[in-house]
Amino acid sequence: MVVIVTGASGQLGQSLQFIAPNYPEIEFHFYTSGELNITDLENCKNIFAETKPDFCINTAAYTAVDKAESEPEKAHLINVTGAANLVKVCKEFDTILLHISTDFVFDGKASKPYTEEDLPNPTGVYGQTKLDGEKAIQKIWEKHFIIRTSWVYSQFGNNFMKTMLRLGAERDSLSVVNDQIGTPTNAVDLAEALMKIILAYNLQPTTDNFGIFNFSNEGQCSWYDFAKKIFEINKMEIDLQAIPSSSYPTPAKRPGYSVLDKSKIKEVFGVEVSLWDRKLI
Template sequence: MKKILVTGANGQLGSELNVLSENYKNYNWFFADRKNVTLDNLDLLKNQLNEIKPDVIFNCGAYTAVDKAESEKDLAFKVNHLAVELIARYSVENNVKLIHISTDYVFDGSSSIALSEKSQTNPINVYGKSKLAGEVACLKENPESIIIRTSWVYSKFGNNFVKTMQRLMQERDEINVVNDQIGSPTYATDLAQAMIDIIEFSEWIPGIFNYSNEGEISWYEFALSIKELGGYNCIVEGIPSSSYPTPAKRPSFSLLNKEKIKTVYDLKIPNYKESLKKIFI
């Protein structure tokens, strides 16, 4: 029985994989939190991997505090770059299949058409730079690995935009949401299922792949969908990013083109609204 190691077990994606794992008893699942797999201590990490002995690694663990990364650069790069490098090296030395999760933040937001896997990367914040460094190291150490870039992840677990909007729309009469950042949300359950589908697929085809739900929207339009599905009475106003400055710059356009993953792995990707409804069930 193959053993699948999931790093970042308590995060949104790790938590959704934990739920789905109940349907896949043909695998031996190992869900690792920061104690089991310590991404910020490389000596310890190597020993932990040798003890766990996985056949497959879903590397969902990451440093994801985008604004905090601006002042914690070394930690962000240790977790998002150096730990990934070590995991990729371990995977190639031990014949382990590796799926590593990356981000739309490797792009600068200057595109006006959906970004493909071949689009020029140019991150504009520390988090994005650390994640891109991780991608490069991952493919250099193990060219047979799979990297999935995703965007705007949300789920019933953890902290995310949808849960924040649900809370604010019940607490306040009016909220402001940026309307000049364009992309598409990712329901973590859908991405988790896609990862399992890739493992179950008849062939292992490595490389970089994009995954998010279908649709092209702004955060403001996303908030309006949440308001509609939740039946909230709160007034939602759209504002420019310049009215809501943050320590880290965000790409203004990060819509991902998903044709490659749909074609190569024969995946059906739901529209964002179809998936968003499941949060309200």
């Protein structure tokens, strides 16, 4: 079984490389954006012609949420055109696409966890381009799994946990917003969930399960709660202050509530989900 992974230098790409040795039955091919540029259709075709993949995991994305507000064309090029290019090539080579999406497709006005059936309503450029990328995939090729996730962190790449650890080492006090509620996602857990989907499909191929799935860790917290737990686990003494989002304005509006319901992925693929505060590295 051949699996190619785009965005190999990102935190999910690196997490997939970290767990790859546990799956000797899979021939992985990891590509950075410099090696496989999803915005270049011919480049995509050439890579697929060389590797003839059974599955493609697309972790490549424009994820600079605030910067996207001033770079909408660049965000669209990667998140929409790039996704469309990749799924066109997947269709040409009969490759199943696993595409990573985001909780930012929602406006955050819900009061209970979002299911895959809830109506998206993004409030910023990043969320809109990720939703448009989902729609492009759905329109072009039925053999896809779109996995929406949230608040991804790991020992790899850039993320909230690593930022907190760096700032905690540099400062005596920090202020973190406490009125945005979501769920952190350990990137290695997400990588394992993707493997579970691939192995389950490979064991019993069916068109019934294609579509959108949510995945994050279990439970919910605010960014303040997340930071507090990070410092606790790493035994770092810091004066941590909870502040409202209004005290920390950003170019892009964040969802106030973006907890994802994982019932579907647990039921369909038997994915086991750990509590967010038990998985901090």
